[in-house]
Amino acid sequence: MGKLQVIDHPLIQHKITLIRDKTTGPKDFRDLVGEVAMLMAYEVTRDLALDEVEVETPIGPARGWQLSGKKVGIVAILRAGLGMVDGVLRLIPAAKVGHIGVYRDPATLKPVEYYCKLPSDVAERQLIMLDPMLATGGSACAAIGFAKQYGATSIKLVNLIAAPEGIELVQKTHPDVDIYVAAVDECLNSHGYIVPGLGDAGDRLFGTK
Numbered sequence: 001m002g003k004l005q006v007i008d009h010p011l012i013q014h015k016i017t018l019i020r021d022k023t024t025g026p027k028d029f030r031d032l033v034g035e036v037a038m039l040m041a042y043e044v045t046r047d048l049a050l051d052e053v054e055v056e057t058p059i060g061p062a063r064g065w066q067l068s069g070k071k072v073g074i075v076a077i078l079r080a081g082l083g084m085v086d087g088v089l090r091l092i093p094a095a096k097v098g099h100i101g102v103y104r105d106p107a108t109l110k111p112v113e114y115y116c117k118l119p120s121d122v123a124e125r126q127l128i129m130l131d132p133m134l135a136t137g138g139s140a141c142a143a144i145g146f147a148k149q150y151g152a153t154s155i156k157l158v159n160l161i162a163a164p165e166g167i168e169l170v171q172k173t174h175p176d177v178d179i180y181v182a183a184v185d186e187c188l189n190s191h192g193y194i195v196p197g198l199g200d201a202g203d204r205l206f207g208t209k
């Protein structure tokens with residue numbers, strides 16, 4: 001089974017609380033989502049491989065390290081995953097960015113896929129898949145399945161807030177995928193929203209509804 005890591009650094013907990021606050025408007029919400037994504041990326045990339053290199057400082061030779069192994073690909077689950085992309089890119093500017101369009105049918109809560117554009121070398125990349133919310137887990141499972149159909153072999157899922165139901169579904173459906181979250185909440189309500197959660201992430205990011 002994939003591992004679940006709760007990244008509960010004090011800065012992340014502070015910012016997640018502001019994100020949850022219903023009085024936080026779209027601009028601050030966007031800024032905070034980007035900041036938390038960047039802080040989480042620091043931990044998500046902890047196991048990236050390094051090669052030893054030599055570098056010349058103005059004083060003389062020094063032993064150093066540079067990233068090696070698989071290159072990183074970022075995949076945003078549309079729409080709300082877009083809010084996390086820039087934060088991760090600030091740490092990994094050379095990463096290529098793919099997009100998978102999935103929305104949750106409000107009546108059935110089942111995922112509907114409508115778009116997929118991934119880097120052509122997706123099979124060789126360590127993918128970091130982004131979506132602020134992991135509720136029933138249907139959207140994440142569909143997006144991961146989509147990426148695998150296109151050849152992805154190594155995927156990490158990064159969410160700000162997750163419900164136990166969504167974590168369980170991803171771990172059962174895609175046991176090779178590690179999940180990184182900033183908070184695990186109590187449950188889902190009858191409309192499939194995370195309780196207490198933060199409401200509708202896409203609407204709060206983009207000021208819709």
Ligand code: PRP
Binds near residue numbers: 078080111138166
């Ligand atoms: C939200 C969220 C996830 C999904 C989570 O997207 O960003 O993708 O719901 O729910 P699930 O785990 O039950 O599938 P939404 O369907 O609202 O689409 P949007 O991002 O386009 O607003």
Ligand code: URA
Binds near residue numbers: 192193201202
């Ligand atoms: N999608 C959201 O944006 N929020 C939730 O709580 C559940 C799904």
